[in-house]
Amino acid sequence: MSFKNRLVKFVVDTGFRNPGIMKLIFSIDDVTGVDLVKTLAPFKLLPASAELFQRSFAHFVSGEEISYACATELATIVPDGASAKYLLVQAGEEMTHLDHFRSKLDQFGLGEAKLSKFVAPSFANFGKAIAKRLERNDFVGAMVGNNIVVEGLAICLLEMGCKDLRANSDEIAKFLDFVLEDERHHVRFGERRLRYWNERGLVKERDVADFYGEMWGYVQGVAHEIPDVLDSLGLAPDELLRMSKTFFEARLAGAGLAITA
Ligand SMILES: [Fe+2]
Ligand SMILES: [Fe+2]
Secondary structure, three states: OOHHHHHHHHHHHHHHHOHHHHHHHHHHHHHHOOOHHHHHHHHOOOOOOHHHHHHHHHHHHHHHHHHHHHHHHHHHHOOOHHHHHHHHHHHHHHHHHHHHHHHHHHHOOOOOOOHHHHOOHHHHHHHHHHHHHHHOOOHHHHHHHHHHHHHHHHHHHHHHOOHHHHHHOHHHHHHHHHHHHHHHHHHHHHHHHHHHHHHOOOOOHHHHHHHHHHHHHHHHHHHHHOHHHHHHOOOOHHHHHHHHHHHHHHHHHHOOOOOOO
């Protein structure tokens, strides 16, 4: 590792291991109006800017809230006990992720109260659309919306994005890997349960195609509403769309559903 990289790693890791430093930097930004975080970003010392950092977190927090609410509710309407039990475990894991994201925000002195104003409109639609499916006891639709699309998108973001954060901070890299591992299980569970229900004639392919098409529209909307946030995660909108579409449709194919948006 070059001297410059070692120096960068030392400075950034120190920053993340001592949240007080991040908090101080964010408050200097607030008081002076000088975006110190942004100034340091080209040197990869810190994420792109305090606001972009907060907006990225806003989407992760919102995604966890959607998944927590869905897993909790879905556990009460799925037709088999094994799925219900797994979904309760999943809900507990989503709550753990939420607690982690919230505690990081707290450590950095970033209030959670205004997070909702940072969430892209299309992203907020994910939760509303899934809630409608749950209200109708449509467990297949809710599983497609949450365990395939919302959590699949989280996997794409965590695997493809966040490269700078991972490279710069061991603590953040471990935290993201912990969340990623759980999300992979949740998506795999969704794919396998859909296949199980499909084999028993409980899945109407046309309904899944319609709802997947609606959710895919929101994914496209999100990618174009927050290009700067994606950029701060090291992602181009089209790149994310290409990868996520391939990922979602491979999961649906795994469930025996030949569906494309
Ligand atoms: Fe999660
Ligand atoms: Fe999850």
